[in-house]
Amino acid sequence: MKEIVVISGKGGTGKTSITASFTVLGAPTLVAADCDVDAADMHLLLKPDMAIREDFYSGEVAVIDPSACIGCGRCAQVCHFNAISRRGRTYEIDSLACEGCGYCSRVCPTRAISNHPEKAGQLFVSTTRVGCTMVHAKLGIGSDNSGKLVAEVKKRAKALVEQQGKELVLVDGSPGIGCPVVSSLSGASFVVLVTEPTVSGLHDLQRVCELVEKFKIPSGCIINKSDINPEMTEKIVTYLDSQHITLLAVLPYDESVSRAMIAEKTIVEYEQESPIKDQLKNAWHRLGDFLNK
């Protein structure tokens, strides 16, 4: 089983549109996993049926029983997350700020504080409109542990690949370099980096490449909206060369991607002519070659 993870460092570079296009192109051979659990969008293009829905619990949140609280304030003194404040004669916990460490409940003299499992989000297993299975999720508001939800989504997708006799998990990763990204990357066979030729696109690409380097995963890059700044595109190409990262595609700025999105289609399915279609198909074939090497 192989696993391709698409990430971008910077948001808004076209990562999800490209991943959804790849899903359409490779539908018979893969299971898709949307690991951008913070702001998942791939379902808008692939129309999953959400046949299986499960609550995902992770971590804990502390609750104070006001009838048992004597207002001593010991809990607020030990909390390092500013999650506990006085309200009248008793204390109260801000569940958004609480990290669930449980320190407060351990020092409360009247045992007024209890810890409850926190619902961190929902996980879905779906059939998409293009036929393949997709695992996706919705993170609860302000939830910690998005890394764990990402790990769970990937675990499910891998199990489904085995079960269905498919070859590949295709992962839409999350932006940034923090815990959900680290979780997205672990176990990947190949990383696709999507970037754009802007000062921030290059900057974020460099940071995310440093992270990928730590995992020693081979990677390739797609430069989107390349004609917005041809010199910056050149700079990115030079950088990729120096890092031995394969250039998979150089796509032009094309507003038909937005129009396809409004028509709830991926660009590779959209009826209007676009140079991007063939280039993405080509990139997808090259990815296949890499995986089979």
Next chain:
Amino acid sequence: MGDIVIASGKGGTGKTTLSTNLAALLAETESVVLVDLDVEEPNSGLFIRGTETKREIKYKQIPQWDSSACTLCGLCQRVCNFHALIKLGKEIMIFPQLCHGCYACSDLCPVEALPMVPVRMGETRRFDLDKLVFIESRLDIGEEQAVPLIAQTKGYVKDTFASYTYRIYDAPPGTSCPVIEAARSADLVILVTEPTPFGLNDLKLAVETIRQMGNPFGVVINRYGVGNDSVDQYCETEHIPVLARLPNDRRAAELYSRGQRIYTELPAFRSELEKVADYIKKLSGSKR
């Protein structure tokens, strides 16, 4: 009034564009500090080129095992909800990446065998321009937890720039813990979106988040004209003020790509940006 957080559910909608241009515009007449809280991928500094006047390494606190004091009672392992330390044979093993810095193991250890020690997580830099101060915090690569660095940066800004008229924060994208930490106690949250299905979907998530937090908020629609009017319709139905509609213009994308300011070059962009500035000024006027 004075703490304004620029956020968005979806990444790449124009948070940094709005933050940097708005800060520069407001700084024409007021004292402004711009703070980049997108510590995983800080970008504002690419658009604000000032002189670096301060650089500070930032630390988080992690327990360190003192084997000579430890009695191997195992209490630390029992109190840690994050499994960041385990007792393995005659040793306590610590996993710094899992530690949230709650101090429970350290404080509750009966023999003080787990003192908290500082461990580098990133750095904060200060840049000074004519009338604008810019603060950037940057998480070290390999560090997974953004929240402690965001919290420390906000603390530093509150202490140092309390007298400034506006403190503008460029928040990380999404709806999870880093955004919550960034937007806590904001006087106004501005959600930047774009008029596409992705933009609308992620705006809804962001609105849900901010509503739960209870901060006043408004929306700025970027790349206006590229998609459809579903974001306008949503904001109208939900009674959310749309502060401005920044025009979709390839020249804006090109200026951005070079790290240049947009409002000074494109009058249509400037007039929309001024609407945001006016809204902020009016809001702070009514609160004074």
